[in-house]
Amino acid sequence: MTKTFAFVLARPTLASLLGEEAGAFSHFVVRGAEAADLERLAQREAEVEATPWGEAAFADALRVGRPVLVLENPSDPEGFAAWAAYMPVLDEAELLIFGVRRDMQRRGLATRFLRATLRALQAEGCGVVHLEVRRSNAPAIGLYEKLGFKTSGLRKGYYLVNGRREDAILMRLDLAPAASEPAA
Ligand SMILES: CC(C)(COP(=O)(O)OP(=O)(O)OC[C@H]1O[C@@H](n2cnc3c(N)ncnc32)[C@H](O)[C@@H]1OP(=O)(O)O)[C@@H](O)C(=O)NCCC(=O)NCCS
Secondary structure: OEOOOOHHHHOOEHHHHHHHHHHHHOOOEEEEOOHHHHHHHHHHHHHHOOOOOOHHHHHHHHHOOOOEEEEEOOOOOOOOOEEEEEEEEOOEEEEEEEEEOHHHOOOOHHHHHHHHHHHHHHHOOOOEEEEEEEOOOHHHHHHHHHOOOEEEEEEEEEEEEOOEEEEEEEEEEEOOOHHHOOOO
8 A cells, every 4th residue: 555745845945955055955855756847857857867767667656646755945946956757655764766966966956865865754753764776886885885875685587777787785764763853
């Protein structure tokens, strides 16, 4: 049974989710993606991700009610700066997709956005977050480890990248109890 998290609809600012930690991004807003975002989501994904989701994958996620989130500076004509899709199941969630626009990378944006969504998930009763990442994706693994994710397994040859198989590292973050705060 899946569950849709209420914060997707609330359009909170990063400041309201993170306080001073939001730093220079305090005015950025988290909102649920809409049909009008699909083409741009797929474009942005293809610009940064070796195994990108296409428009149909994002559309499917929206259709079945999965939280597809974007982070945007409302005055940026380039549109959203980062995106994420989760699959919540009961009191756990899987992070399905996560990316930051190339020109916005290496400024701490992913750290803030991911931390904000993890806090919101935790506040709404989610206890564990799982994800899969390509073994060679050092930037993403660094990000996840920074936020407290631990390796929980391996799927050999899970990804097909340019005709070559690559292992998936499975990672998990335990959000509950409150002592294991994701913002550590
Ligand atoms: C992974 C990604 C989301 C990081 O976004 P970002 O906004 O640049 O990340 P941040 O600036 O918040 O950096 C957070 C941590 O990620 C790691 N990291 C980010 N970019 C890195 C790079 N180019 N090389 C090595 N480590 C990197 C570091 O550990 C960094 O912490 P530090 O700044 O204290 O060293 C971004 O590179 C991206 O969109 N990549 C393509 C899509 C992707 O791989 N998504 C994950 C799929 S599982």
